[in-house]
Amino acid sequence: MSAVIECVPNFSEGRDRKVVDAIVAAAAAGGGKVLDVELDANHNRSVVTIAGPADAVLESAFRSVRKAADLIDLNLHHGEHPRMGAADVVPFVPLAGASMADCVSLAERLGKRIGDELGIPVFLYGEAARTPARRNLADVRKGQFEGLREAIGRDPARKPDFGPERIHPTAGATAVGARFFLLAFNVYLDTPDVSIAKKIAASIRESSGGLKAVRALGLYMADRNQAQISMNLVDYRITSPAAALEAISMMAAEHGASVTESEFVGLVPRDAILKTAAESLRIKEFREDCLIETRIEAPPS
Amino acid sequence: MSAVIECVPNFSEGRDRKVVDAIVAAAAAGGGKVLDVELDANHNRSVVTIAGPADAVLESAFRSVRKAADLIDLNLHHGEHPRMGAADVVPFVPLAGASMADCVSLAERLGKRIGDELGIPVFLYGEAARTPARRNLADVRKGQFEGLREAIGRDPARKPDFGPERIHPTAGATAVGARFFLLAFNVYLDTPDVSIAKKIAASIRESSGGLKAVRALGLYMADRNQAQISMNLVDYRITSPAAALEAISMMAAEHGASVTESEFVGLVPRDAILKTAAESLRIKEFREDCLIETRIEAPPS
Numbered sequence: 001m002s003a004v005i006e007c008v009p010n011f012s013e014g015r016d017r018k019v020v021d022a023i024v025a026a027a028a029a030g031g032g033k034v035l036d037v038e039l040d041a042n043h044n045r046s047v048v049t050i051a052g053p054a055d056a057v058l059e060s061a062f063r064s065v066r067k068a069a070d071l072i073d074l075n076l077h078h079g080e081h082p083r084m085g086a087a088d089v090v091p092f093v094p095l096a097g098a099s100m101a102d103c104v105s106l107a108e109r110l111g112k113r114i115g116d117e118l119g120i121p122v123f124l125y126g127e128a129a130r131t132p133a134r135r136n137l138a139d140v141r142k143g144q145f146e147g148l149r150e151a152i153g154r155d156p157a158r159k160p161d162f163g164p165e166r167i168h169p170t171a172g173a174t175a176v177g178a179r180f181f182l183l184a185f186n187v188y189l190d191t192p193d194v195s196i197a198k199k200i201a202a203s204i205r206e207s208s209g210g211l212k213a214v215r216a217l218g219l220y221m222a223d224r225n226q227a228q229i230s231m232n233l234v235d236y237r238i239t240s241p242a243a244a245l246e247a248i249s250m251m252a253a254e255h256g257a258s259v260t261e262s263e264f265v266g267l268v269p270r271d272a273i274l275k276t277a278a279e280s281l282r283i284k285e286f287r288e289d290c291l292i293e294t295r296i297e298a299p300p301s
Numbered sequence: 302m303s304a305v306i307e308c309v310p311n312f313s314e315g316r317d318r319k320v321v322d323a324i325v326a327a328a329a330a331g332g333g334k335v336l337d338v339e340l341d342a343n344h345n346r347s348v349v350t351i352a353g354p355a356d357a358v359l360e361s362a363f364r365s366v367r368k369a370a371d372l373i374d375l376n377l378h379h380g381e382h383p384r385m386g387a388a389d390v391v392p393f394v395p396l397a398g399a400s401m402a403d404c405v406s407l408a409e410r411l412g413k414r415i416g417d418e419l420g421i422p423v424f425l426y427g428e429a430a431r432t433p434a435r436r437n438l439a440d441v442r443k444g445q446f447e448g449l450r451e452a453i454g455r456d457p458a459r460k461p462d463f464g465p466e467r468i469h470p471t472a473g474a475t476a477v478g479a480r481f482f483l484l485a486f487n488v489y490l491d492t493p494d495v496s497i498a499k500k501i502a503a504s505i506r507e508s509s510g511g512l513k514a515v516r517a518l519g520l521y522m523a524d525r526n527q528a529q530i531s532m533n534l535v536d537y538r539i540t541s542p543a544a545a546l547e548a549i550s551m552m553a554a555e556h557g558a559s560v561t562e563s564e565f566v567g568l569v570p571r572d573a574i575l576k577t578a579a580e581s582l583r584i585k586e587f588r589e590d591c592l593i594e595t596r597i598e599a600p601p602s
Binding site for chain 1: 305337353574594
């Protein structure tokens with residue numbers, strides 16, 4: 001398999017299936033492979049997962065953004081999730097064989113096309129940000145569609161990286177960026193006591209001085225009557241699922257609880273599984289080409 | 302990827318590279334993919350790993366056996382490893398999407414072709430054995446080439462499953478069978494004291510009442526000045542590398558030692574890595590199609 005890029009555009013439509021279907025069809029026609037589509041009615045937002053070679057994914061992302069701009073009017077959009085554009089945020093993520101630099105370059109190419117061809121202002125964020133102030137998506141999206149509409153031509157700090165210095169009247173503005181793969185990983189405790197899960201989450205999350213590259217919440221899952229630590233591992237190379245689980249197991253024991261089960265939410269890169277297995281088995285290095293299947297699929301040497 | 306079969310024929314030539322190259326070329330021409338070739342000069346034996354769809358692997362195996370019969374004369378063969386044929390033993394192993402029944406059927410088809418077309422007596426062994434007495438390869442190969450030559454027409458217990466009831470004058474006899482994938486897994490201790498490794502190996506190996514489907518030896522590795530537990534996991538679904546490592550870690554601690562590192566020898570099936578990661582993370586079920594790469598490679602639905 002050659003270098004694979006993932007792109008996960010978020011669109012400001014999570015209720016009208018027909019609109020989302022049209023956006024997905026546009027994405028698929030670009031040549032990238034649509035792996036997943038999630039609609040969230042409360043957020044009134046959908047998330048499409050596209051993967052494939054760089055140029056195909058770029059074309060799919062562009063076509064999906066164009067279709068969203070045709071079909072979604074931000075003036076009519078309401079939902080719980082903050083948003084500023086029809087295509088609200090478009091991150092590129094490096095998968096097998098791809099680098100972050102590849103993804104930054106794709107973000108720049110896509111941003112330029114959206115600005116030039118669709119007349120939508122584009123802000124580069126995450127690893128593609130050109131200033132530290134734009135690394136964090138929440139800062140870029142501050143004020144949302146309505147606030148940005150006022151600020152964009154006046155406040156020099158809100159000048160877009162590509163496209164016009166005014167908001168698109170219906171499609172708003174789009175954040176395009178690059179980031180590492182985000183693993184959603186949940187761990188269940190053998191207790192319904194959510195206070196234990198909250199204490200554990202508070203001590204492992206990076207923002208309170210816990211494990212690096214970990215975001216965590218303590219939740220009560222009514223369907224199981226169990227407390228859960230719900231995590232986003234924003235760089236599993238820094239804190240792996242195995243390391244997070246070990247920390248949780250130790251802290252749970254201090255509270256007289258223990259872990260019953262874990263789960264990933266969504267798709268997982270093979271690399272994360274290889275690293276987990278290698279870490280668990282204390283193997284110094286485990287490369288993809290130690291797998292029989294990798295050898296079978298390799299082109300003849 | 303459709304169902305994949307592995308075949309690991311062992312040939313009685315480990316010194317003459319040209320002979321082995323010719324056997325490998327014959328295997329490759331059959332349509333299976335040659336993943337690995339190992340020559341052992343002391344054993345005067347080579348091991349070829351072929352993989353691919355069933356029919357291609359069958360054809361590759363047959364052609365390699367035929368070439369070995371052309372080029373190797375058992376009357377001139379000497380080496381430390383017991384052997385009875387030019388192609389000494391040919392196991393089929395189920396990989397992704399394949400079953401043991403598939404492999405037993407392949408062993409029967411290959412055995413019949415070797416017997417009918419090459420005039421070499423064939424004994425089915427392992428999961429393909431037709432009697433319990435032939436499950437164990439060592440029993441099938443008892444007396445080796447020279448002993449079997451005397452016994453084969455006289456002792457009804459040595460009647461081959463396919464082919465003539467006499468040894469092939471130069472190519473001997475061949476054992477053809479089916480078995481599960483064998484994982485070679487080594488664990489290093491933070492001590493040079495081989496007696497600790499030997500004690501641990503003795504308590505974990507199945508033959509002394511330890512872990513099921515585990516063979517283990519305690520060794521001293523001079524290059525590292527470390528004791529090692531060297532294992533064959535003959536069915537990682539029964540005892541996984543993670544389970545073996547955990548048992549070793551606990552026993553090492555009782556001797557005041559600990560594990561520094563592990564390693565696989567040779568190629569590893571992806572399924573074994575997925576199972577290891579799932580077990581370590583306490584994930585109930587982790588299927589291949591939870592991997593992004595599996596979705597990317599899947600045919601369009």
